[in-house]
Amino acid sequence: MKSFDEFLLVFKPQWREFQQSLYLFNRNHLQFASLMVVLLLVLIAIFAPWIAPYPTHILEETNVQDKLLAPSTQYWFGTDELGRDMFSRVLYGTRISLVTALIAVFISLCIRIPLGAVAGTLGGFVDEVIMRLTDIFLSFPPLLLSIAIAAFLGPSLQNAIAAIVISWWPWYTRLIRGQAVSIRERQFVRAALSIGTPRSKIIFNHVLPNTIAPVIVQASMDIGGVILTIAALSFLGLGAQAPTPEWGLLISTSRTYFLNAWWYSTFPGLAIIVTVLAFNLIGDGIREVLDPKTRKI
Amino acid sequence: MNTLLEIKNLKINFKTFEGEKQALDIEHLQLGRGETLGLVGESGAGKTVLALAVLGLLPAGQSVIHSGEIRFDGEDLLQKSRRELEENYRGRRIAMIFQDPMSTLNPVFTVGQQLGNVIQRHRGLKGADLKNASIQTLELVRLSDAESALQKYPHELSGGQRQRVIIAIALSCGAELLIADEPTRNLDVTIQAGILKLMDELQKTLGLSVLFIANNMGLVNVICKHIGVLYRGKVVELGPSRAVIENHKHPYTEALISAIPREKSEKLKFAAASLRSETKRGCPYYARCPLAVESCLEQNPNLIPISDGHRAACILLREGGGR
Amino acid sequence: MIKFILRRLMLGVIVLFGVVVITFVIARVVPSDPAAKWVGPRATPEQIAKATVDLGLDQPVYVQFWKYLAALAQGDLGYSLRTHQPILSELEATIPPTLELVTLSTLAAVIAGIPLGVVSAQKKDQTLDHLSRLFSIGVVSLPTFWIGLVLQLIFFRLLDILPMGGQLSMGIQLTMDVPTVTGFITVDSLLAGNLEVFFDALKHLVLPGFTIAVYPVGLVARMTRSALLEIMNEDYITAARSYGLPETRVVWSYALKNSLGPTATVVALSIGFTLVNTFLTESIFAWPGIGNYIVSAVVGLDYPAIIGVTIFSTISYVILNLAADIIVATDPRVRV
Numbered sequence: 001m002k003s004f005d006e007f008l009l010v011f012k013p014q015w016r017e018f019q020q021s022l023y024l025f026n027r028n029h030l031q032f033a034s035l036m037v038v039l040l041l042v043l044i045a046i047f048a049p050w051i052a053p054y055p056t057h058i059l060e061e062t063n064v065q066d067k068l069l070a071p072s073t074q075y076w077f078g079t080d081e082l083g084r085d086m087f088s089r090v091l092y093g094t095r096i097s098l099v100t101a102l103i104a105v106f107i108s109l110c111i112r113i114p115l116g117a118v119a120g121t122l123g124g125f126v127d128e129v130i131m132r133l134t135d136i137f138l139s140f141p142p143l144l145l146s147i148a149i150a151a152f153l154g155p156s157l158q159n160a161i162a163a164i165v166i167s168w169w170p171w172y173t174r175l176i177r178g179q180a181v182s183i184r185e186r187q188f189v190r191a192a193l194s195i196g197t198p199r200s201k202i203i204f205n206h207v208l209p210n211t212i213a214p215v216i217v218q219a220s221m222d223i224g225g226v227i228l229t230i231a232a233l234s235f236l237g238l239g240a241q242a243p244t245p246e247w248g249l250l251i252s253t254s255r256t257y258f259l260n261a262w263w264y265s266t267f268p269g270l271a272i273i274v275t276v277l278a279f280n281l282i283g284d285g286i287r288e289v290l291d292p293k294t295r296k297i
Numbered sequence: 298m299n300t301l302l303e304i305k306n307l308k309i310n311f312k313t314f315e316g317e318k319q320a321l322d323i324e325h326l327q328l329g330r331g332e333t334l335g336l337v338g339e340s341g342a343g344k345t346v347l348a349l350a351v352l353g354l355l356p357a358g359q360s361v362i363h364s365g366e367i368r369f370d371g372e373d374l375l376q377k378s379r380r381e382l383e384e385n386y387r388g389r390r391i392a393m394i395f396q397d398p399m400s401t402l403n404p405v406f407t408v409g410q411q412l413g414n415v416i417q418r419h420r421g422l423k424g425a426d427l428k429n430a431s432i433q434t435l436e437l438v439r440l441s442d443a444e445s446a447l448q449k450y451p452h453e454l455s456g457g458q459r460q461r462v463i464i465a466i467a468l469s470c471g472a473e474l475l476i477a478d479e480p481t482r483n484l485d486v487t488i489q490a491g492i493l494k495l496m497d498e499l500q501k502t503l504g505l506s507v508l509f510i511a512n513n514m515g516l517v518n519v520i521c522k523h524i525g526v527l528y529r530g531k532v533v534e535l536g537p538s539r540a541v542i543e544n545h546k547h548p549y550t551e552a553l554i555s556a557i558p559r560e561k562s563e564k565l566k567f568a569a570a571s572l573r574s575e576t577k578r579g580c581p582y583y584a585r586c587p588l589a590v591e592s593c594l595e596q597n598p599n600l601i602p603i604s605d606g607h608r609a610a611c612i613l614l615r616e617g618g619g620r
Numbered sequence: 621m622i623k624f625i626l627r628r629l630m631l632g633v634i635v636l637f638g639v640v641v642i643t644f645v646i647a648r649v650v651p652s653d654p655a656a657k658w659v660g661p662r663a664t665p666e667q668i669a670k671a672t673v674d675l676g677l678d679q680p681v682y683v684q685f686w687k688y689l690a691a692l693a694q695g696d697l698g699y700s701l702r703t704h705q706p707i708l709s710e711l712e713a714t715i716p717p718t719l720e721l722v723t724l725s726t727l728a729a730v731i732a733g734i735p736l737g738v739v740s741a742q743k744k745d746q747t748l749d750h751l752s753r754l755f756s757i758g759v760v761s762l763p764t765f766w767i768g769l770v771l772q773l774i775f776f777r778l779l780d781i782l783p784m785g786g787q788l789s790m791g792i793q794l795t796m797d798v799p800t801v802t803g804f805i806t807v808d809s810l811l812a813g814n815l816e817v818f819f820d821a822l823k824h825l826v827l828p829g830f831t832i833a834v835y836p837v838g839l840v841a842r843m844t845r846s847a848l849l850e851i852m853n854e855d856y857i858t859a860a861r862s863y864g865l866p867e868t869r870v871v872w873s874y875a876l877k878n879s880l881g882p883t884a885t886v887v888a889l890s891i892g893f894t895l896v897n898t899f900l901t902e903s904i905f906a907w908p909g910i911g912n913y914i915v916s917a918v919v920g921l922d923y924p925a926i927i928g929v930t931i932f933s934t935i936s937y938v939i940l941n942l943a944a945d946i947i948v949a950t951d952p953r954v955r956v
Contacts, residue, residue, distance in 0.1 A: 140933075140934055141933050141936075143893075144896050144930060147918065151921065231763050236899070236915060258769055259777045266770065273762055276763075277761040383865070397855055400854060401855045403877075405880075415863045
């Protein structure tokens with residue numbers, strides 16, 4: 001950075017575009033509302049143990065004399081078969097879902113980005129191998145591979161995350177590769193190559209920085225899907241294990257009781273919906289705003 | 298003169314994230330029956346906006362028509378419902394040819410289907426009649442082997458052939474007004490000439506009124522009797538082609554004319570991209586005008602009559618054209 | 621065109637091979653003892669040792685893999701560790717009920733999803749569009765299994781008008797002769813003219829059918845909308861309007877035909893999703909299909925069954941994608 005003026009010259013158009021995008025995004029009230037919901041969820045996730053009315057009910061403590069009580073002023077979401085406060089458990093579930101989703105998305109990004117960047121930049125044989133590999137992974141029906149892997153690895157939350165990572169990485173490896181290929185063809189990269197810059201340096205200096213924006217967008221869109229998948233795996237008994245108050249697991253346990261305790265299955269489900277919907281609306285909004293084809297000012 | 302199209306006080310704005318921006322501000326513009334008017338200006342000057350506004354095709358939600366009238370044969374098109382426009386005006390009395398022949402034809406329908414749909418819509422023909430009418434229309438635009446062309450998909454035709462098909466569709470139902478939006482912009486030079494010649498002939502034989510839009514004085518001069526120069530949504534000079542070209546008064550018109558490549562032109566003049574920073578008040582051309590003075594910032598100049606029908610908008614001009 | 625299909629089929633075979641390798645490797649890397657599963661929890665060490673030899677588990681992994689491949693080539697998927705039945709015959713029994721659900725949801729996706737997407741695109745940024753967008757994003761945010769439970773609560777527990785699960789009532793299953801021709805009970809009973817079975821089957825189909833159809837309808841609507849919005853910006857749409865063609869025609873014919881490729885792709889994708897969503901739906905509604913089968917296989921760590929279902933699902937998925945590619949290739953612009 002030679003001078004502030006130069007900095008402005010480079011970043012002013014981007015800043016302007018960012019402002020424009022923000023304007024477009026927030027023009028839609030629904031999207032603005034979901035942004036607020038996500039912020040609220042993050043706060044809940046961070047402070048869950050402190051804001052839960054019955055923090056001891058989150059895990060193992062039982063309270064059998066209050067079992068399967070309908071929602072009341074004492075227990076907002078009712079109680080489960082061991083008399084635990086559902087509200088506290090659902091609240092804490094926010095933390096589990098958000099954290100696991102973030103970890104899963106982060107790890108799969110760590111696989112996607114380098115692989116895609118290498119495939120796109122180097123081309124040739126490496127590219128071919130990586131792309132055919134993604135072909136194979138992509139030809140599993142979605143979720144099936146996660147289920148199979150989680151089944152083989154054995155049921156636990158960590159294994160569910162691993163299963164999701166293994167089956168999700170190929171989805172955007174192609175996207176990043178495409179980005180890398182287009183950057184490779186740009187003049188400044190050709191110029192760099194022509195003066196003998198090593199290709200590893202090109203990946204780090206040119207390709208990776210240019211793939212970050214689309215990747216972040218994709219990642220934000222993924223979170224909703226990952227939360228749903230983890231809930232589904234837990235529902236099948238392949239994810240979180242009792243007494244973890246994971247939403248999918250709560251719904252799964254509720255199956256024995258829900259016909260006579262509607263609140264048991266309903267509230268964790270609503271929690272999933274609100275969270276996933278908020279993330280999906282944000283993702284959809286971002287896509288709409290950034291897509292030059294539908295971008296309208 | 299029997300006026301076919303008359304535009305009065307038309308103000309159209311675009312909605313942007315920084316608020317509304319003026320896209321078009323036309324005090325008065327008219328086109329007589331059988332006349333030809335060329336609109337020249339750089340991209341973004343509002344030429345296409347004007348064309349789409351006449352047909353009522355401006356994307357709703359992105360543009361606001363603030364005021365004005367677009368009178369076609371006496372009727373204000375802005376007051377018509379979408380259905381009225383679809384049934385009685387678009388394609389039937391007013392037709393439009395678009396810039397890019399590559400993207401104006403629907404890629405998944407054959408020429409015959411696309412042409413036939415329009416003829417059927419406005420002329421109610423069916424079966425063999427429809428086919429004959431289609432072939433006739435294609436022959437009108439001198440498309441060789443019209444019958445087999447009906448079976449073809451757009452990607453099987455060359456650029457020039459496609460533009461002929463597009464002209465055929467536009468003129469298939471007896472339009473009185475033809476709006477041509479840079480119809481030769483994306484064509485090779487030799488093909489351009491053919492299309493221009495065709496349009497010139499059709500205009501004369503069919504007695505069409507033509508609103509010809511271009512970014513280039515040379516093209517407009519070939520076809521049009523009158524020329525209007527648009528700059529940032531405003532008409533800055535207007536008049537008979539000869540007067541505008543030979544006796545141009547507005548500095549922007551001068552820039553446009555000097556940009557026409559000529560044989561052995563001693564020096565090519567360029568319109569400088571920008572001499573001063575853009576301003577919101579005063580003359581829209583202030584930022585780029587080589588003649589600008591302080592007082593240009595005071596008001597947005599009106600069109601000043603120079604000679605019969607020839608007017609220009611520059612505060613340095615006096616009536617009659619002297620400076 | 622034929623060359624194109626052959627090339628895609630070749631690619632499909634390669635992909636399938638990859639799938640088999642991956643599932644086989646995962647199954648073998650995992651520390652579990654299939655032989656112990658085979659003989660059951662109360663077996664003696666000798667029995668386990670014998671089963672290890674019987675199942676070929678004492679041989680090197682590559683030999684096992686080769687044998688598995690050879691059997692697979694003859695359509696033999698091996699034996700279930702739990703039931704000791706051939707997996708192929710178990711799949712044959714469970715596929716038709718699942719197909720019944722998948723067919724229903726695909727029909728719904730096409731009949732309801734596409735028009736919803738079109739209307740939404742047509743009315744972009746108007747109330748109807750906002751509602752339909754909220755609906756289509758909403759339903760892809762719903763956990764399938766939860767919808768199933770809520771529907772059971774409402775229609776079985778609360779209103780008591782629909783059965784909780786199963787494909788037929790117990791009474792009918794035991795007393796009536798249920799015809800089997802296509803394997804779809806609704807279709808078969810109708811063909812046989814047995815209305816009592818038909819209505820009973822239909823009643824049982826409503827809740828699982830609805831549960832499974834919600835997602836594809838939303839997905840297809842959403843994708844159709846975005847494909848169409850892109851197309852509506854094209855010059856040929858403005859041109860079609862300038863010719864005075866009615867707006868409905870412009871949208872439903874000129875624009876929609878251009879979105880055929882993306883729509884076909886998303887329908888294929890949604891069938892893939894549906895196939896997997898049956899895993900969750902069927903287990904909730906005790907639907908005797910492939911989803912229920914794999915869930916119990918997963919719980920029982922019945923790895924040959926899991927591999928079998930995986931291979932079957934993947935084959936269907938590959939075929940679906942091929943079908944979508946062929947539809948895309950019928951577009952006159954695409955040169956194959």
